[in-house]
Amino acid sequence: MKELPKAYEPRKYEDKIYERWEKSGLFNPDVCVEKGVADKKAKPFSIVLPPPNVTGTLHLGQALMLSVQDLLVRYHRMKSDKTLWVPGTDHAAIATQTKVEKLLIQQGVKDPRAELGREKFLKEVNKFAQESHDIIVNQCRKMGASLDWTREAFTLDEQRNLAVRTMFKMMYDDGLIYRGHRIVNWCPRCHSTLADDEVEYKAQAGKLYTFRYADDFPFAISTTRPETKLGDTAVAVNPNDERYKKYIGKVFEVKKFAGGPDLKIKVIASEDVDTDFGTGALGVTPAHSFADYEMAQKNKLLVIKVIDEDGKITKEAGKHYKGFTVLEARARVLENLRELNLLEKEEDVSNNLSVCYRCESPVEPIPSKQWFIDVNKKFRIKNEELRIKGLKVNSEVTLKQLMSVAVKNGQIEIIPDRFNKTYFHWIDNLRDWCISRQIWYGHQIPVWYKGEEIFVDVEAPKGDGWAQDPDTLDTWFSSGLWTFSTLGWPDKTDDLKNFHPTSVMETGYDILFFWVARMILMTTYALGDIPFEKVYLHGLVRDEQGRKMSKSLGNAIDPLDMIREYGADAVRLSLLIGTSPGNDMKLSVEKIAGFRNFTNKLWNICRFMLMNIGKDVILTPTQSGEESLSKTLADKWILNRLRAVINIVTENIEKFNFSYAGERLRDFTWGDLADWYLEVAKIEGDKSEILNYILSVILRLWHPFMPFVTEQIWQDIYGKEKMLMVEKWPEKIKSLVDSSLIGMTDFDYARNIIFQLRSLRAEYKIEPTKKINVAISAGAKEQILKDNKEMIVKMAKIDNLIIGKEVKKPINAVTFFEPPCVTVFMDLAGSVDLVKEKERLKKEIEQTEKYVEIQKKKLANKEFVANAPAEIVEKEQQKLSECEAKLGKLKNQLKSLK
């Protein structure tokens, strides 16, 4: 029999183990079927990995996501499901391009895009992306992620590009994608549009200025952005506002506003105008505000663009302003207004500045011609195999409705469910999605122009003179296809048939809208099916003080450093235990170190068990027949505990309560098994079979949580032919013995006595040299003590135990000193605690009796039974029988105490 080294050193084993796993091919479900690990007809279980961006290295958020998903995947693989976990990476358009631009600028290229041109620039980006990809993929391996690398995908590879083009064409033909001149969010630094949810808001101290357009303008307006007023074409007032009613419909001409352009200001009415804000009159700038644009549409106002794509003032604002930046222009407008004595008031206000979520530069709403997805347009459902409940083929729906139905009808379950509300709220407020981006890195829009002609198709048009739209698609457009594009769509592949819809989508709640919602949109539209059955949202990983981890704060924990120092298993446990879905978690190095201690503990538990199993026994993992293994009270006890823990762990993994499952398993392993059972085993001896059984069960239970150390132990014990990764998950045992049955409570009773005996020396200040005899009278429980006398004596570290009738002097818990021995007399049958216990039981019985009475009356009430829904009556009935059973149990307990 082999022996394990004294301490577990993750670094020595992890890479080798991963290599063996990968080489075995068993990450691939097809190989599992081939090798008989999973049945061909087995239930499929599939997850598609949320693709990490190719912009950097693995961070803790991704470590968390890999831990959770690998836990699920390993669990299902061990349950013999046909289990697939598809890896991939995301090209992350703007993010990657921005990063490469920064790097090039650092290298001395002043304006990378202008200097290199599209082709050369993209070459640089691709080079960077490839390097970054290699790093991150390798880091996923370090975490132990059992991803099927043979199916790896990239959001920007050939297959995915085909999917994107196909999708674009489909939506275009359905009239869902259109090109329009609209107000869009524009980032002057990225030089691109942004989707609504790519805009973030930062609270800022600002100023609210109140001024008149001109001396002869009848009233003043208020604004925080005076520079945009160069493009005003109207003033909106509330139609009920007595002050301004008379002006509605009138047009005022303003000559050289603030030394700049001539304006024609029409006074219009709008219910949305708050009469109490500022002067109650709102300057309307149709070109640079979403709300104003809408008003302009309604009132047929001119749209004058005064800010351009560089964030500079256009010539429309006149020579006096042309070419200035927004901030410069603001100062200039104010200066002019002051000179003209038009500025009436300046107030400090806090307002929200819109910034780009990637580069944090201020975002400008500007009018621009872009591609949009229309979320409100009705179209006919054409999918032949429509699998969304509540919809019919050929009926008319909007994309919004599709997204909403799939969740509302319960086909997609979001965990935790409170995010349902957020999801629906988001859909309600959703506007058309601007999908074109003026960046180079991404899927180029499959649209070609020749003069006035437009051509939209999957492939480029034949013939000369066609030029493809230079813009690329929003990165979320391609990510939205991820669950099915990775499985081969638009081809009708076996993978698609077998593994779609996927079982679980596991990701952070921060991209519920960005990504999860878009996947639902794209999938329901393209396939007429849901993308996944369950959405499990994890929280953000924060530092000890609850701050976001970031490089600039210097509080970021690098998962790879942690893996090197404490092992991947410790990192995984620290991310899985003590966390709950949808809630942020705080992580510290100490916590990871704590779990490193546990991996080592498990190692040593196994090491010890191995030493006690006996050197000549050839071990094979066992799964059944444990009944015959229990010989002593302690055996019975530990097997009962083990059964309970198998059930708890299994049930809670199924319910996505990974933290609880792990905690209970740890409590069992450390508390029950190591601290108690193994100590007893030292005394009782001859435990080969039962230890072998327990060992093979706990290793399997732990494997999804900490795959490396468990696999290493497994192979050391059972040989390299056997791979724990594909061993069968322990069966749930349905007929679990009730915890109140003798096997459990009796050992707990004995354990209790041992606790008391152990503290005798301290309590009575007995010198270490003296021997202790204990005389116990314990009433009804005396038989237990007699049966387990030897074990108790040894565990309690006393010298002799005299039980029951053997006690000559009936004395209540006093000591009798008799050098060189000490005899302690204990009367446990009449201890104070028992009196308290009786009182407690009586009270409880009283309460329960009352309840039973009430319940009985309720159920005797014919009116209630006849009118209430059957479910409720049944539930009440159940409650009653439960309580009656409990009452019986309590009475028995009370009896046994007397």
Place this chain on the structure above:
RNA sequence: GGGCAAUUAGCUCAGUUGGUUAGAGCGCGGCAUUGACAUUGCCGAGGUCAGAGGUUCAACUCCUCUAUUGCCCACCA
């Protein structure tokens, strides 16, 4: 402005559909130790479960209000 969540031991958090005496890890104090493990074991201190009301035989758990903190959405120019 609208919404969501959190508030339990010094710290980080569990507490599974209301039901025995509210738990764990870390930290703290004490004791132990030569062969599984100092990356250890045992014992202990420490909680009016944020506050107030309500429902109930029974509330950390359900309801209402209040306070504090965090997040999301919208946005008033």
